[in-house]
Amino acid sequence: MRYCTKCGAQNDDLAQFCSTCQGALGPVSGGYQPMQSVNQGPMIDWKTQGADKKLVAGICGILLGGFGVHKFILGYQTEGVIMLLVSLLSCGMLAIVMQVIGIVEGITYLTKSDEEFVRTYVEGRKGWF
Numbered sequence: 001m002r003y004c005t006k007c008g009a010q011n012d013d014l015a016q017f018c019s020t021c022q023g024a025l026g027p028v029s030g031g032y033q034p035m036q037s038v039n040q041g042p043m044i045d046w047k048t049q050g051a052d053k054k055l056v057a058g059i060c061g062i063l064l065g066g067f068g069v070h071k072f073i074l075g076y077q078t079e080g081v082i083m084l085l086v087s088l089l090s091c092g093m094l095a096i097v098m099q100v101i102g103i104v105e106g107i108t109y110l111t112k113s114d115e116e117f118v119r120t121y122v123e124g125r126k127g128w129f
């Protein structure tokens with residue numbers, strides 16, 4: 001409990017302004033001081049959330065997409081194995097199809113913003129396209 005120095009009203013321990021006269025109560029003396037978080041805005045560093053994989057996954061999708069390399073980069077083991085096996089087991093005949101998928105996916109990755117990329121492929125775990 002803190003007492004207002006102006007009007008003497010009782011206020012909550014953490015109150016910064018008097019509830020009666022609205023006067024500033026001054027700093028809390030000797031008690032709990034709430035941490036100031038001035039520098040912590042709402043900005044999120046998407047690179048650290050997985051957007052740093054966007055460029056390499058996109059390029060690998062375009063160049064090596066037929067082997068599912070970009071899937072492995074994103075941690076999609078199952079989808080990567082599927083693309084790899086389809087390419088290999090068809091003796092390369094379907095590798096062209098897988099490569100086209102890889103190119104489309106690679107371009108899709110690169111055209112997304114960092115935030116979209118993280119939300120779709122890191123948080124959303126969207127396996128295809």
Ligand SMILES: [Zn+2]
Pocket residue numbers: 004005006007008009018019020021022023
């Ligand atoms: Zn007061």
